[in-house]
Amino acid sequence: MDLSAINPLVLIASLMVAATPILLAAIGELVVEKAGVLNLGVEGMMITGAICGFAIAVETGSPALGFIASMIGAALLSLIFGFLTQVLMSNQVATGLALTLFGLGLSALLGQGYVGIKPPATHDINFGFLTEIPVIGPILFTHDIIVYASLALIAATWAVLKFTRVGLILRAVGENHDAAHALGYKVVRIRILAIMFGGACAGLGGAYLSLVRVPQWTEGMTAGAGWIALALVVFASWKPLRVLVGAYLFGGITVLQLNLQAAGVAIPVEYLSMSPYLITILVLVIMSSDRSRAALNAPASLGRVFHASS
């Protein structure tokens, strides 16, 4: 075993890449949950985004078009969830599960012809001399545009939720949909828009997996990333900046265990592969055991069905 082979700078740079898919999916889901909707279909939307993005990128040769397609594809899929839960008032837990099951099947169907193909490369942004700065350069200035976009998205979501009227209305709908309705806000419309935003983010995260992180298409390749993103929202107690911390923490664990696997640590590979899931559970337990914190931050109408006449 040779732990000195693990370069901390490369490790930090690669954890940012590893964290980006769950970061994107989690920030999308955070907005959805802030609007009072629990969408458990993140995994299904991510994998649909992964194959939509992959297929379009391969067909057109342009990763950028792929990323856009992934957002459109997953947002359209999330629209099914939005229609069922908001218009037909179905149970959100069950519908979210259905979205995941359907998404996994649909993506496998769409992806039949794309197994074993290499996607067009997504290039890192050229920062010129900035990359040469010791320590900071290799960590901060060696990434592709999506990594920076995800960071910008976190900041934007934080600012919008905290400082703008749109954010206030969104939070009002999530905290008390009856009051928001009485004030004249279109609860159903706002929620469907939030669900589509969540879908687009999850789709982009999925495409980042298939186009950059892996980069390849295999059935079921998200392997629970969507569920980890859901856990991350709880971990972050519905605060955007904490989503960033959480995602990079999980990214770090994932990269570290992969590095340990490569370095040939005496722990069997299967047990190392379990670690991200086990640590997610552990963190969930710690966060939810603190009664005051968990209860204060969860949107009050989360998961509740809204019907205007009731």
Place this chain on the structure above:
Amino acid sequence: MLRLEKRPTPSKTWSYATPVLAVVLTMIAGGILFAMLGKDPFLAIKTIFWDPLFNEQFASYSRPQLLVKSGPLILIAIGLSLGFRAGIWNIGAEGQYIIGAICGAAVGLAFYPMDAWFIFPLMVIAGALGGLLWAMIPALLKTHFRTNEILVSLLLVYVAEQLLASMALGALRNPEGGGFPGSRNLKQYEAASNPELIANSGMHWGIVAAFIAVIATYILLNRHILGFQIRLTGESPRAARFAGVNPTALILICMGTSGALAGLAGLFEVSGPAGQISIDFNQGYGFTAIIVAFLGRLNPIGILLAGLLMGLTYIGGDLAQFMLGLPASAIQAFQGMLLFFLLGVDVLTNFRIRFGKVEAA
């Protein structure tokens, strides 16, 4: 202008009609999907739903398969339905199924090559216990730390899958298997095998267990105080608290039962149709069972019928794959679609559709 008006009580008629309507709608939408894939939609639907049972050429092979595929689905879905009724969401049955199979098979393999009558019953107990303990993790975390059981039970599926891989490659690997992954084949070890009870019927102990579970659950829900408490908690959690229902006990019982039944399903599968612990032992029964539970409207008899129908789509899917070259994933998407339609048309049970403008109250 269409508008929805809440019914004072859910409609009885529609609660029976919606699953049938959902199946019909799924067949139509599935037909469109298959047509888009360039297959004849009518032929595809016929191959999936009709040929496995009535086609002279295939029925003799595929009819017994119906029970083999439906058995685990029914067994798992029955357990899940108890929790779903009470608003306790165990969605990690796939993991409990795997752990049940590992524990049961481990007990059987530990006795190899001894021949005794008590080995198989011991395996059954170990399988149920394995599933039960695996389900107790999310249950206890929920009761003690208020952790969300949906996320924990689901994440544990991935842990169980890794554990399965580790067992197939390590502790349970067949020492005479020439280094290939996978355990000894339990079908060739009589004292630990779960054989077909009646030749060419597909009937094995797992199916017997599924039927017993259906009957027991029916009695529990209709004739026992616990069943009443489960139904009450689901329909009105507040009323349940006033009626003195202990929510902690209910969570443990519902999660434990569903875990034990999923573990049993895994054990009967590994000792019967599958035969051995292998890396790809789990086939997604734990997830499909969620659809079965909802399609059966969380009612034991309904689940029995839904399980048979869903088992049929598995066999029919295999047949369509073989005959028409329909991809296996098309069936998976088809099953997901069924759940969508089911949840969608359920609106008719709880709401009335009214035409015209809203009247002043």
